[in-house]
Amino acid sequence: MHHLSIRQLKEALLARDFSCEELARSHLERLVRIGAELNCLVSLTEEQALAEAREADRRLIRGDCPALNGIPVVHKDVFCTRGVRTSCGSRMLDNFVAPYDATVVERARRQGMVMLGKANMDEFAMGSSNENSFYGPVRNPWDRERVPGGSSGGSAAAVAARLVPAATGTDTGGSVRQPAALCGVTGIKPTYGRVSRYGLVAYASSLDQAGVFARSVEDAAFVLEAIAGYDERDSTSVDRPVENYVSALEEDAGPLRIGVAREFFGSGLDPAVGDAIEEALSHFERHGAGRRDISIPSLELAIPAYYVVAPAECSSNLSRYDGVRYGYRSAGARDIETLYKKSRSEGFGAEVKRRILVGTYALSSGYYDAYYLKAQKIRRLISAELREALREVDVIVGPTSPFTAFRLGERAGDPVTMYRCDVYTTAVNLAGLPAISLPAGFVHGLPVGLQIIGDHFSEARLLQIAHRFQSTSDWHQRVPAGCE
């Protein structure tokens, strides 16, 4: 049953081919067995999952099923879950149990989804390889010596290994799309403001956005539809109706003009990945899409701008972890200053500390204009250029990542090398646009991700276009060895 799509699962559950509880048990069994090898979960919530599954079975019998009744899901450990530890992959929150559910968690549950556990991640969502977790790295199901990408590496790996039909993630600079690409699954980052951030532990508030991992566009559409929408608890969420993403998939997408930005095909791109992307572009053209080559010069500035704005916000967002009220507190501090210093030095990992330092510097008096303000100007420029381009074309298409999954440790020594992972993804966050990553080929047995970027609130159209690609290709149906 772990190969069935969400639509097939819904039908099978309705037909009583198996119960929600059986479905949950079967997935839990695989999570214990394969999940442990991949280290993709930090918490397995077996008892709660079975209770929720039985409740879903009762709803099934009563005949009042919400849209995703009994469908298993894993939430990235960045989403607060009442009564279940929310660690953010950090020693700092290793002991933290939130007294409330994130809106995403609440909405998934309201639609009947059964949470099986919490997914491993880079600490506080900072990283591109999932090597920055207090709970150890996640392994890529396609090659266990390689990284799954990050920061939502656990979610991506769990979906790729067929351990769960769908998982949530967050994407601040590519943290859904890049691991989706490296693990060969579908990952969507919606428009900033489309999904509530309430209960999503903040990394960089103006960039953070919840997203979905699934094995197909259709499955992703089901889950996104469940979690999207205005939330009065998040002032930055947008009060605008959520489209019916699933039924929109079958509508005629009409003529399609795809834009190919030359900046996405620069020298940093692995030529083999470039070839796979070119093949995907040809695939679109063979199926009637028009192609236009475009240029978005400011994309070159996305990485530096991102690595100022995100750390600046992070330096402030992470100030609350001071050892005073909750989370890690260093033992033996005799005064408040020492308590702060020791708790934060011992509770945070190296990459988190690096970004706090960078961000603190960027906001300091005397440097604010040169760094933070300048980065915000670049951000507006990138946003303007991308939106200008999206008036000419329906979507912008290119690689999600310049390379396929790399070896554990390969890039860990040098942060700047690591930051190059995000070269094609951060601009999208800076502009608040929606984007999706799809499996679009393999290089030496490792998946290649195709990124499709749309205009604000064009999720339905994006999903339509991506669905059309998957209807005529089978890259997304390949299964890693050992996960059949």
Add this chain to the structure above:
Amino acid sequence: MDTSRWEAVIGLELHAQLATRSKIFSGAPTGYGAPPNRQACAVDLGLPGVLPVLNGTALSMAVKFGLAVGATVARHSVFARKNYFYPDLPKGYQISQYELPIVEGGAVHISTEGASRRVGITRAHLEEDAGKSVHDVVSGRSAIDLNRAGIPLLEIVSEPDMRSAAEAVAYMQEVHAIVRYLEICDGNMQEGSFRCDANVSVRRRGEHALGTRTELKNLNSFRFVERAIRHEIDRQIAVLESGGTVVQQTRHYDAERNDTRPLRDKEEANDYRYFPDPDLLPVEIDDAFVESIRSALPELPGDRRRRFVADYGLGLDEARLLTSDRHLANYFEATLGDEGADPRLAAHWVTGELGAHLNREGRDISASPVSPEMMQGLLRRLRDGTVSGPVAKEVLKAMWDGEGDADHVIEGRGLRQVNDDDALSRLVDDVLDAHPDQVSQFRSGRQKVLGYLVGQAMKASRGKANPQRVNALMRARLTE
């Protein structure tokens, strides 16, 4: 020390706690005096993942204040984070406004000892209060109470336009009256609802450049503000006269010793790393919103004070006292409904005798057991001679104690003034008969003794005799 060569320059930062039911960025209640941490929700605690949502009432209140002081209400304002670590600051930053506050410009007018001055308001911005560290509850440890965290504050920053401690207090009182008139702040200084920090510097008279300033904190009453500033001005002059220099620092006022002392650990230059709060969108308001608030503004204390002087013939001090509190002014005006009402008489009784009763029991005018209608009834009987002043005091006391309205008390206690000349003549004769010594003194030229004799007559009548008539009758009998 020759203070006449020096001029003080004073600016105030006032913090008015806005009288909203819930906090500025969360739904937690704002009541005073709850057990520790009972009025702090996940947002106030700064738990991971929580987000702030602006309280619309707090915004309206800030706009109200801006309009009341003739300021510009920004159509676009921005919340910023002020970053610093402190145990009672749960998020490690305070949400405040920095570059684009909601209110800019504006002024209030004050007068002291006949001189009037315009005090400019630089800005007023919205921000959240921090919690409170408590050091005396758990032995050997510090405790934190976050009930206050997230309480909405309006920080009102003045220009350095004041030149004396008295002016600073007059300005503070004027702003205090304004926020209470607007009903955006209860003004309770004991509970910290209205707080003041003062920036004080001195310079040689005639100089334009500002001297080095110090910031005074812990000024939680009008009296302390005046005393602390006066003390600080003297201190700075003494330092400068002896050839020293004033150090820029924050000083804590010790009311018991009437002294200021530098605060420890505050001198390190804090870099607050302000930046726009990405969790809150810029606040955009339109003209219609501003106009709807403007049209609902009450008459403000300054306008009302001028009207009381012009229309009712009140003295400035009396008018100021009556208008310092909107409810008191309303009360006063409610006693003037009668034909032939005498505003000065009413003012005298409302601020005087009634005020004394209120003070004694620590009551606000709105909690007075004597309603304006009851007071009006008493004033009526004073004017028509039914009771004299001393008797009226007794009537008021009885009304205060719940004996009913003035007429009821006067009849019930038999306090009606005696105006009947026959009865008064008998009273006068009795008194004169009983005081032959004083009578002969008067007749030998000591006219002052008349007052004593009238007093004896009033006493004998238990205050009910009409004193003017007694005086006239007595003088007539003595000079027969």
